[in-house]
Amino acid sequence: MALQTQGIKLAVVGAGPVGLALALFAAEQLPTATISVFDARPLDKDVSADGRTLALSLGSVQMLDWLGVWKAPAGSGITSIKDAAQPITEVHVSEQAATLGVALGPLFGGRLAEPEVRFRAADEGVEQLGVVLPYGALVAPLQQAWLARCAAQAARLSARFGTPVAELKQSADSVEVDAGIVERFDIAVVAEGGVFADQARKGLSHDYQQNAWVGTVDVPQARPGVAYERFTRHGPAALLPLRGGKAALVWCVERDADPVAELDDEQRRLVLNTLFAAEVGPISGLSPLKCFPLGLNAERSLSDGRIARIGNAAQTLHPVAGQGLNLGLRDAHELVRALARNNDVRAVLRSVEWQRAPDRWAMIAATDFLARSFTWKLPGVGIARGLGMTALQAVGPLKSLLAKQMMFGSR
Numbered sequence: 001m002a003l004q005t006q007g008i009k010l011a012v013v014g015a016g017p018v019g020l021a022l023a024l025f026a027a028e029q030l031p032t033a034t035i036s037v038f039d040a041r042p043l044d045k046d047v048s049a050d051g052r053t054l055a056l057s058l059g060s061v062q063m064l065d066w067l068g069v070w071k072a073p074a075g076s077g078i079t080s081i082k083d084a085a086q087p088i089t090e091v092h093v094s095e096q097a098a099t100l101g102v103a104l105g106p107l108f109g110g111r112l113a114e115p116e117v118r119f120r121a122a123d124e125g126v127e128q129l130g131v132v133l134p135y136g137a138l139v140a141p142l143q144q145a146w147l148a149r150c151a152a153q154a155a156r157l158s159a160r161f162g163t164p165v166a167e168l169k170q171s172a173d174s175v176e177v178d179a180g181i182v183e184r185f186d187i188a189v190v191a192e193g194g195v196f197a198d199q200a201r202k203g204l205s206h207d208y209q210q211n212a213w214v215g216t217v218d219v220p221q222a223r224p225g226v227a228y229e230r231f232t233r234h235g236p237a238a239l240l241p242l243r244g245g246k247a248a249l250v251w252c253v254e255r256d257a258d259p260v261a262e263l264d265d266e267q268r269r270l271v272l273n274t275l276f277a278a279e280v281g282p283i284s285g286l287s288p289l290k291c292f293p294l295g296l297n298a299e300r301s302l303s304d305g306r307i308a309r310i311g312n313a314a315q316t317l318h319p320v321a322g323q324g325l326n327l328g329l330r331d332a333h334e335l336v337r338a339l340a341r342n343n344d345v346r347a348v349l350r351s352v353e354w355q356r357a358p359d360r361w362a363m364i365a366a367t368d369f370l371a372r373s374f375t376w377k378l379p380g381v382g383i384a385r386g387l388g389m390t391a392l393q394a395v396g397p398l399k400s401l402l403a404k405q406m407m408f409g410s411r
Contacts, residue, residue, distance in 0.1 A: 007032045008345065011177045011185040013165050014192030015039035017054070017135075017325060018311035020142035022189060022332035024067050027149050027157055029340040034156045037146060038179055039192075040164035047143065048079075050136035053214070053248035055227075055240055055322040056085070057130040059408040060329045069141045078144045084137035086241050087128035089225035091119040091406075094277050095386040096232050114277065115386030117393040119403045129407055130326075132227070132240045132248060165192075168307055175306045186306065187345050189335065191328070193312020196295040203300035204364075207293070208371050210235055212319060213251040213260050215289040217272065220245040221281025229320075230276050231385055234259060235374045236320045237275055249286075250319050252294065252374070260289070294318055296368050302356060303349035308335060315364060318371035323406070327363050330409050331356060359410035 008030070012023045015037050023037050041047070056064075064070040064081055072078035094116040121129050150157040160179065167178040168188050175188040193199075196207075219239065222228075228239040228247075235252035242248055251272070253260055260268060269286040276283070298315035302308055311328025335352050342348045373385065392399050 008186040009034045011188040012037045013188060013190045015041060016191060017138050017142060018328040018332055019191030020146050021329055022191060022336060023146055025333060025336040029336050036158045036160055038160045038163050038165050041161055043161035048136040048140035052135040053132060053240060054135055054138055054325055055130060055132050057326040057407050058126060058128060060326045061131060063329055063333055069145050077148060079141045081138055081141050085131035085133040086243050087225055088130045088132060088227050089121045089128055091129060091227045093117050093229045093389060095389060115389040117389045124400060124403050132242060170305045170307060188307050190309045190313045191311050193316060195292055196297055196316050197293045199297050199316060202297050204298040205296060207295040208318060209255045210252050210294040211255050211258055212292045212294050213289040215249050215287040216246050217249050217283045218245060218285030219247050219280055219283055228276055228280055232275055298364055302353050306345060308349055317367045320370045321367050323363055330359060362410055
């Protein structure tokens with residue numbers, strides 16, 4: 001028997017950015033649905049101070065604007081996300097010069113000595129390619145918006161904070177959510193991801209044997225709004241622009257021969273000054289760095305019966321492209337749109353599986369290829385990447401196509 005999606009009971013497990021965005025989408029697009037958000041985090045825990053850095057594409061910014069949280073109306077009690085966001089107006093990707101590249105550089109006008117590709121918002125006719133902001137500056141307004149919705153429509157919307165879900169158990173026509181009390185729902189969406197090291201292994205899993213060292217740096221002479229990604233022989237390193245002459249650092253290196261672990265903060269700062277392109281300018285300060293193991297951990301399917309997984313619960317990616325969160329937000333948006341169009345929950349989940357496949361698998365494949373390329377010991381791998389960047393920079397239409405993929409995903 002088909003279910004009317006406008007009146008379904010929807011459980012969202014996980015109140016991170018993807019879970020909260022999905023709940024807000026659903027509250028708007030499914031006006032008679034009953035929606036409950038579960039999270040182990042207590043409601044009185046202040047998430048606004050969480051300084052972890054996130055990169056949002058332009059497409060994700062547009063989704064947040066549609067939800068009314070990007071520029072929250074005055075008097076709404078919701079903090080505007082825009083106020084904390086630093087726009088990205090350019091992405092500069094480069095490869096540290098290889099010996100052969102230095103040798104051949106003069107033959108190619110010097111371009112192989114420091115191969116690079118630049119993506120500029122102005123070239124794509126947009127004001128920004130995306131933004132960078134702290135995790136808390138995104139999650140806190142989304143949580144405020146969800147709580148306001150729940151207060152206004154308490155009969156159908158609820159926030160179950162401090163309520164961890166112990167088990168999901170499904171039958172032919174429902175999903176039982178065990179969160180202390182067992183409750184039946186028509187569909188459960190798991191958006192509770194976590195980091196690679198803490199996750200149970202999924203259908204497609206690979207440990208890259210790399211660590212990511214993350215923190216913030218002071219770059220007083222760097223051009224505002226420029227994100228830098230540098231491919232080094234140890235792995236990719238990125239500087240994402242923040243306000244006030246600072247940048248978020250993501251520094252990926254081999255785990256077994258980790259060149260960062262034994263260094264103190266000053267030594268790390270000095271090394272970083274040798275890695276990035278000269279236009280970044282001096283790195284004059286460095287916060288204490290935190291270390292995270294990196295890997296791919298992805299479900300082969302987004303759905304199982306009446307249970308769907310999105311965001312990091314569906315795929316945890318290497319940060320080399322900075323697209324994991326954006327992929328999760330697109331998962332959420334398309335799932336809700338499909339539920340609004342179709343009255344058969346199982347059919348909806350099957351259709352979303354196929355619809356999301358090109359975007360999802362293209363991003364998984366691209367990040368996996370790049371991440372693995374830093375573990376290959378074949379001679380000339382770095383030079384091949386450099387040649388690819390030089391060619392991409394020279395072919396405008398191809399570069400524009402890739403820029404649109406970064407901003408909006410596969411459409």
